[in-house]
Amino acid sequence: MKKLLLSAATLAVMATGALAQDVVRLGTEGAYPPYNYINESNELVGFEIDLGNALCERAGLTCEWVQNDWDSIIPNLVGGNYDAIMAGMNATPARAEVIMFSQPYKLPDPSAYMALAGTEGSVMEEGVIAAQSNTMQAAMVSDTSATLIEFPTADETIAAVRNGTADAVLADRDFLRTYVDESNGELEFLATVPSPGAGVSIGLRQSDSELQATFDAAITAMKEDGSLNALLVEWFGDEIPLFE
Missing domain, CATH: 3.40.190.10 (Periplasmic binding protein-like II)
Structure with a gap:
C-alpha cells in the first residue's frame, strides 16, 4: 500500500503544471563551463545561468536554480524535483521520447x-x-x-x-x-x-506545455531584440554561430 501511495504522489507532482507553483525550479549540472559551473566564489554562473535568469524576468516568473548530477538530470525532472533543465542539453530524438523541449537557445554545437x-x-x-x-x-x-x-x-x-x-x-x-x-x-x-539534435534547449516534462510556451515566447523575444546573441558572444566568443 505504501508503494502505491508513493506512486500516486509522484503522478500528482508530474500532473501539476509548473506555472501553478510559486517558484519555477531550473535544474542544471553546475559543472559544464561555460554553460554552467561553480566559480571561485562558490557561485553558480555561466551562459545558461545568465540566460535562465533573463528568461524568467521577461516571463514574470520567480525562478530558483537546483543543481543535479548529469546522470540523473532527466529522471529527476520527470520525477518532479525541478520543472525545467538548462544544462547544455541538445534536443535529440531519443531524449524527446521522454521529455519535451523549448525552441533552441543555442544553435547545434558540433x-x-x-x-x-x-x-x-x-x-x-x-x-x-x-x-x-x-x-x-x-x-x-x-x-x-x-x-x-x-x-x-x-x-x-x-x-x-x-x-x-x-x-x-x-x-x-x-x-x-x-x-x-x-x-x-x-x-x-x-x-x-557533427552532433545530432536540434540545438541546445530547455528540457521540460511532457505535461508542461504551458511552461514550454512561456519559455518559447521569452526566447523568441530575446532573439528578436538581439539580447540572446549578445549573451552568446559574451560567453562563447565572436566565432559562435548566432541567430538571424
Whole structure:
C-alpha cells in the first residue's frame, strides 16, 4: 500500500503544471563551463545561468536554480524535483521520447575530439575515447571501433586524457575549447564532427506545455531584440554561430 501511495504522489507532482507553483525550479549540472559551473566564489554562473535568469524576468516568473548530477538530470525532472533543465542539453530524438523541449537557445554545437598535443588521429578509431556518461557523444563513440570509457562528469573525461587513461575525449566543441585555449599547448583538437539534435534547449516534462510556451515566447523575444546573441558572444566568443 505504501508503494502505491508513493506512486500516486509522484503522478500528482508530474500532473501539476509548473506555472501553478510559486517558484519555477531550473535544474542544471553546475559543472559544464561555460554553460554552467561553480566559480571561485562558490557561485553558480555561466551562459545558461545568465540566460535562465533573463528568461524568467521577461516571463514574470520567480525562478530558483537546483543543481543535479548529469546522470540523473532527466529522471529527476520527470520525477518532479525541478520543472525545467538548462544544462547544455541538445534536443535529440531519443531524449524527446521522454521529455519535451523549448525552441533552441543555442544553435547545434558540433562535437570534437580533444587529446594531448601530438596525439595521432588514428586513436579516434583505434584508441580509448573518454565521454561523459548518458551523453550523445558516448553513443557516438559506441558506433565506432574505438573503446569507450565513460565518466560521470565532464571534468573527469579531461583528467582521463591528461593522466593517460584515455587517448582522447569526445564532447561538445564549445565546452572543450576553454580547455584547449587555456592549456598552453598541452591539449589540441584532433577533429570536429557533427552532433545530432536540434540545438541546445530547455528540457521540460511532457505535461508542461504551458511552461514550454512561456519559455518559447521569452526566447523568441530575446532573439528578436538581439539580447540572446549578445549573451552568446559574451560567453562563447565572436566565432559562435548566432541567430538571424
